[in-house]
Amino acid sequence: MKILFLNGPNLNLLGSRQPEVYGRTTLADIEAEIRQRATKLGVEVEFRQSNIEGELVTWVQEAKGKFGVLILNAAAYTHTSVALRDAISSVQLPTIEVHLSNIHAREEFRHRSLIAGVCIGQIAGFGAQSYILALNAAVNINLTQ
Numbered sequence: 587m588k589i590l591f592l593n594g595p596n597l598n599l600l601g602s603r604q605p606e607v608y609g610r611t612t613l614a615d616i617e618a619e620i621r622q623r624a625t626k627l628g629v630e631v632e633f634r635q636s637n638i639e640g641e642l643v644t645w646v647q648e649a650k651g652k653f654g655v656l657i658l659n660a661a662a663y664t665h666t667s668v669a670l671r672d673a674i675s676s677v678q679l680p681t682i683e684v685h686l687s688n689i690h691a692r693e694e695f696r697h698r699s700l701i702a703g704v705c706i707g708q709i710a711g712f713g714a715q716s717y718i719l720a721l722n723a724a725v726n727i728n729l730t731q
């Protein structure tokens with residue numbers, strides 16, 4: 587099975603970006619940890635980041651038929667992007683929504699996720715560990731389907 591990890595805007599700044607909210611772990615650190623665990627779990631992963639909404643939409647579209655599960659931290663686009671939501675609906679790819687922070691415990695505008703309704707579930711608030719939890723969930727989804 588192949589799992590696609592997509593990361594939205596400003597996640598390239600992890601490590602130095604608001605460390606009190608997002609921690610000191612960089613996106614490269616998260617990717618390295620995920621790669622190690624994926625090898626042990628016997629799954630292939632691809633890991634990408636973009637600050638551009640349309641690029642993320644294109645990657646979701648292209649994932650159809652190539653990946654078994656999409657793990658998506660849409661970052662700020664979580665709260666604004668009808669286009670990303672529509673892309674997920676269009677490809678019908680099992681998608682897990684991920685956030686480092688607990689979006690429900692933060693500013694009100696972060697409480698609403700436009701993509702949550704088209705995802706299998708949401709993992710939020712566990713810092714970098716949210717990605718590991720999502721990887722484990724993705725592997726188990728595949729086992730039970």
Ligand code: DQA
Nearest residue numbers: 659660661662685686687696
């Ligand atoms: C985030 C939460 C979003 O509200 C925010 O815009 C981000 C990161 C998270 O991982 O906690 O950029 O998706």
